[in-house]
Amino acid sequence: MKRLIFFISCLFLLAPAQALDLKPWKGGPTPPLALNDLNGKPHKLEDYRGKVVMVQFWATYCPPCIKEMPSMVRLESRLAGKPFVILAVNMGETKNEILDFQKKVNMDFTVLMDNDGEALAAWKVFVAPSSFLLDTQGNIRYTMQGGADWDAPEYVAKISELMTPK
């Protein structure tokens, strides 16, 4: 019984701590990001000034990426109409690999192709998934390593805060 109470207590303690996985950015300027999407359309980070941007590096072979994708879709629909966009940067896989993956996992946000790993190197990404939250001015404000339930209230609150310029 004691063990059960301890376990439940741990669950409660862990839940609100989730958003703490977001690490305030203490690094330098935002690296450049200029990549094509799956249709070959070029995207530049500058195109998204005025919006909060989640830049996420991911891969189809990464289990935490697969797990968190549905919550990212929910997050985007939850913030629909607000200045928020997800740019999911794929880590060097082929278009076919991504299209096959899209048949299994619903992900209607923008997927960018980092074919030669240039963005990954510039953004210093060592594990998948790695996420960066940028404010409306294009400055990195938070980073996160690993997967998350992105539509959890704590994350929505943090992202909403970034929509208001300071």
Next chain:
Amino acid sequence: MTIFRLFSFGLALALCTPSGWAAPASMRMSTGTEISLRTFPGVGNTLMLGFPCDEGLGAQEARSSQALAGLGLEAWLPDMLGSHGLPVASSSMEQIPPEEVAEVIDQAVKQSGKRVVLVTTGRGAVPILQGARIWLDRASPQERAALIGAILFSPDLYSVKPAPGVEARYHKIVAQTSMPVFIYQGQRSPGRWWLEHLKVEFTRGGSKISSKVLPNVRGFFYSAQDPTDEERAMTDRLPELILDAIKQLEATQ
């Protein structure tokens, strides 16, 4: 007649096994730890010391070692984790005493009389390279030639798990390693993009380093719970990959 046959069989065995010796079932360390060994005798002059890893080569360890032994490469698999009651996990790797790894290398070199190559994966690379460093520092120039080098599958050699946007820092053993090293990295892994970066770090210590990206497989393809057809095929090729890497290591010495 029966006695003659028995004698012939015994003689054949003795001839097939260098010096007529039998591989040990365990190794006693100076710390008192008894490290159990799985051994796969081979008739060649090279011994593979296959160390535990955080993801575990699992059943593949034995299968690949058996196949390698058939090709003449003797294989010893010391159970460094089990000997310390450590679970198969990345965090356990930090608790393997490098001193014991050095002793295992020493005993393997002396008992077998063969040239030794080290094989490990993931975070296992840290204690194995540390142990090799200790052994090399103690060995005489003649003895050092007995260590061919190390083959690392998807090594995790960061000092701490690198945070997004922050320059990765490697464990100091990378720059302290001076023996030949061969790295296999799965194409479908973030580590593939940082392989050249890691190789530069290795060259700081004087290591002759070579590598190969394995196409269409993940980092831990050999222990994947959900292997793809390509990963199954690559796992079947592990003995061939190890033999190829040994050739490369020998060529760089």
